[in-house]
Amino acid sequence: MTAPPFDPVRAGLDRGLHALAALGPDLAAHANRIGAILWSPPRIVVVGRLKAGKSTLVNALIGAPVAETAALEATSVVAVYQDGAPARAEMVLLDGNRRPVETVRGQVTALPVPPEDVAYLHRWLPSAAIRDYTLVDTPGLATLTTENEARTHRVLIDGFEQTRTASVDADAAVFLFDSTPRADEMAFLAQLGFTPLTTLGVLSRADGFGEGALGVRNPLEHAAEHAATLAAQLRGTVMTVMPIAGLLAETSHTGSLTENDARALAALSGIGAFDLLDLLDSDDPAPVPSEVRGRLVDLLGEYGMIHGRTVAASGAAALNEWLVAQSGVPALRSVLTHHLGAFAGVRRARRIIGELDQLAYTHPARDQIRAVTDQVRSDPALHTVVLFEHLEAMLAADPASPVTEELRQLVEQPTATGKLGLPPDATADQVRVQAQQKLAWAHTQALSTMTAAEDAALVVLIRTYGLLAR
Ligand SMILES: Nc1nc2c(ncn2[C@@H]2O[C@H](COP(=O)(O)OP(=O)(O)O)[C@@H](O)[C@H]2O)c(=O)[nH]1
Ligand SMILES: [Mg+2]
Structure with missing residues (x-):
């Protein structure tokens, strides 16, 4: 070390x-x-309801697709991401005991015990991006699954007081919401007991904010304005609110974008925005095959596809740079290191x-x-x-x-x-x-x-x- x-x-x-x-x-x-x-780095926990974009943002910050965003079993477990080599994973059981967990290409695909017996998953990855702070991804709260909420709650709150061995001991929180946070989310946050100085609000999925990609207003600008209003309203709870398009950052920070993607996207130039989105729902093979269009939506979202087409003509590197700038993640990183961290x-x-x-x-x-x-x-x-x-x-x-x-x-x-x-x-x-x-x-x-x-x-x-x- x-x-x-x-x-x-x-x-x-x-x-x-x-x-x-x-x-x-x-x-x-x-x-x-x-x-x-x-001597261990402070821990920043990422909280918010299911599908708020937490795991996507964790991947973007780490710069590798390590946090599960699909509906895998591991999504329902709290995961701690810490800088360290070699890359490995352990699960911490409710009694504080640890057991190694197998990873396949950096992903935990299955847990050897039922998730309800796991306090949290502890992962080490050699990554400079998480040298100054450890990131903690959590399952959603107050959603379809009250189970998930109980698990987040147990590790983050009950864990503080009772089972220190199984606790993840977070020092600060990033709180994601994709509109104005609801009362139950605010209540959960209050229970976590962080100060406004150790809580950062993120207005997530900013690329789809308001009326979305086809709206009259640019969603990113609209989101920035709303974030500023929320920051003033929530001043007693959060240090500030930042608009973030995590998907665009995940794609650009994890090296997922290829020259083929940029070429395919550029080939979709000259089509009206409405027609382009109609095309996404059709199985018309022109001008690029529908599976390629599907991949582009997964990587870029609707906003990224519509507005990234002109830049795409200059190649994947230019498109990647544009995505980074649109995502808001460089500013977020700076706040994480210099303020929240x-x-x-x-x-x-x-x-x-x-x-x-x-x-x-x-x-x-x-x-x-x-x-x-x-x-x-x-x-x-x-x-x-x-x-x-x-x-x-x-x-x-x-x-x-x-x-x-x-x-x-x-x-x-x-x-x-x-x-x-x-x-x-x-x-x-x-x-x-x-x-x-x-x-x-x-x-x-x-x-x-x-x-x-x-x-x-x-x-x-x-x-x-x-x-x-x-
Ligand atoms: N358009 C768009 N989609 C996003 C963004 N962030 C996440 N998503 C999508 O939202 C879904 C849920 O994201 P995920 O990170 O798994 O949410 P979690 O449940 O909070 O961890 C996934 O399909 C993501 O691709 C974003 O910034 N923009
Ligand atoms: Mg998740």
Whole structure:
């Protein structure tokens, strides 16, 4: 394994774990267990109802057709995709035991035990695309199969609290919906217990949005507009909403498109859009055979076929590039790495501090363990993690409190100006004045708090504004 880049948060936690290990042999074992969480990449879970396009998007992000999109048995099981060689798969049973699973050309075709006995499928693939975060594909929710919903629920929620061994321990979620999310989807998301900073909304199947490929409006533009409206509406639940055409990304990122496909598509130029779609339903062999047309629809969808024809004349590479640009996936990748993935890392660090707290509750050496957790919490490198911890507590206790919003801004914004809600070009003086005002505000708030969480959060806010005021 290559050494991960230096990360001050990890370094701070690692120091804490070393201090814990030095307290005694059994605590060294605990330090090792907790250290395993520290050194594995954060996990991002992809959720949404059946057929929302989750597996298609997972394939596109990984760059290989590994997640099942057909109605195979494996579709009904949670699957964890982690960077690693050699490519292999294990199933994790409900009791936490693991068993190897055979793969055929990268696909799991059958499970040796009934899916209801499987907590999740753990797959390793050598892929740089999933080096910074592990992706978790889930079966749909609230659909035809209540079975599937129960399974997703069990691994993601029940698994958190009860069976740690069988849990997939997700740190962030990508939530897919193809129109406005329904009440049951929002309720499910709330149960998962992520913060808006660790939840990304995806308006999926954007190429078919609204009236679809034949509508008056361009579906991708229409979807982008709707995504912006949803992002504002769902601000309390998601960091943002991005319009994505996963199918176009899957086709272009997995190398499925051939020069023959591009030639066949170009041969369909000059036909009106309505006539082209009529042609797809007919068995007329001209101008390209119907099975070729079928393949093109599977690869490109209706929008991709209608609008990709002109580009296709320039060949498969040009068409591929066009698909990537239309899909919205490059922007999604960037948000996954720099925002959602980063906050998932913060959440993971918070979980490690939580593990140390838990140990202090249950272990006889509680005072010494407390000293270690106090040390970790006061490390300046972990300040954002501590703010995040209070943000989580405030979201549970009183999401509408202005303290919650302040915490969110402090965690979400990387710069001092952003943390204080100032424009990026604000001067040092303006930063100081604003920090002092916020400090005064926090002191006033502290006189009349509504919850214990707010009490605790204000102590940290006051410290933070004090630091920013200097
Ligand atoms: N046109 C179009 N079809 C899509 C898109 N994403 C997924 N699909 C299709 O929708 C169906 C369900 O997708 P899948 O990824 O299996 O959904 P899941 O149940 O959420 O995993 C498949 O037939 C996909 O080809 C998209 O962005 N555009
Ligand atoms: Mg699926």
